[in-house]
Amino acid sequence: MAQSIHDFHDDPRNADIRIWINGTLKPRAEATVSVFDSGFVLGDGVWEGLRVIDGHPVFLDEHLERLFEGAKAIALDIGLDRAQLIRAIYDTLDANGMRDGVHLRLMVSRGVKRTPYQDPRVTVGPATIVIIPEFKVAKPETLAAGLKLFTVHVRRGYPDVQDPKLNSHSKLNCITACIQATQAGADEALMLDPHGFVATCNSTHFFIVRKGEVWTSTGDYCLGGITRANVLRACREAGIPCFEKNFSLTQVYSADEAFTTGTFAGLAPVREIDGRRIGNDASGDGGALPGPMTARLRALYRDLIARDVAFRAGVRLA
Template structure:
């Protein structure tokens, strides 16, 4: 957290370092809540509607009533961005079940808690010139029969365990497999591979989050005449790919240099370069003020 990070907490703007929630908040006690990571560029939010739609879906599955409607979220986010010193940055929008009694029963929580953190992050994208070094984690992604990965909840212990493996191995990121041994996603990003100028990514049924940036890259690939499809992938597919890259709101688009010590054939490759360029152009198109 930077010294200039700002927090919107239940309607009030304060320095993030001074923000606090109750120790009885069920988001803290049990991970009972939902969140979205959102980017802003040139002081304008990128793809806010898609993020709020996913937030609403996650909350609905958890039977969690959101404290604001779409217009209210937009106003709170705009107020937060206006208070930051940066032209571009990262927002973390969190809604918890709120304060309640000790015990799992959410009926004791009468009012959800909401906050928005505005900050800057050091991300893999900043070192994208060299490409990311990945490992395949031993920790498996929880299946949809346990906790559907489309729910963007506050409980991230599963990918945190995989991230610890990456840290111990000196890698930048870890790829998580599902219980069948097929590729699900990274700890905080979606995975794409390229074979003979064809783009493939695991379907959400394999354990991947339905990422906003993931969807954008699929659209950009189609516009560029690159065949893009969802397909189950194995570690073999990762090792033998022409290119591999990661996508996410925080990560943006990051090329992969090696996986488990095996160098990719191309990094950065031509498909990554083309789609990354188109992605940055789309950001500028949607967030820069018209002249």
């Protein structure tokens, strides 16, 4: 049975979480926004997902950099500076007694509109900022089994249509890709760029391993992924050959390993793409998961996380 890499086991503690909305912490059942909010009416806003480890949001500086870049690109005034947002995030975690096994969603919309219409000039208030923290981790059984991908006809488009670099609330392109993959019995959609080269997945980034080299797309048609960038960083620090380049499905099908990356689940091995088992073992079943390179990169990525958490803890103590 297909399942998303973002699936998780329900945690009863999430029923009592407190959610930060424009400076007020509200119980989950009371955490609402207006039906006139730009995010609801139009998907007009930007967001970030963060993993919390040992009480600290991992790679927080990189996530906030992307959030503010996106807001500037769509002329959205968040209304808080970085220090204020960081304080709001930690206040939310502290109010919920959260330190580990937590995923946090930071969302910013343009705010409430006086009528449901796209023109930003009909917005009548400040930006709406919401911070939702949940006790949530990727299912270990999904990570152990590996993902099944299906290449969909929905493409990642040109930046002059809707720039894939923009982490906006408007995700219909990815949603339609996800729907097609789900209907095909897959866990995640593999998406091509307008030229037919592999771009990314619908909610994660995509890598392959070939003859000791790590490949991912050029990045021209996908979000500037934080985990993606850190995997490339880990490769370079460890002297592992890594390339951002164009490659085709033919090269994907014959890869030694494949994996996806994302904030929620980290590195997730891929076992099958379009009916082809990934891997070259003699049994023909693709071999044990994760493959040796994926396992090594997981360990290197964990080291980067530990360094970032130590840095963040030092910043808080300073």
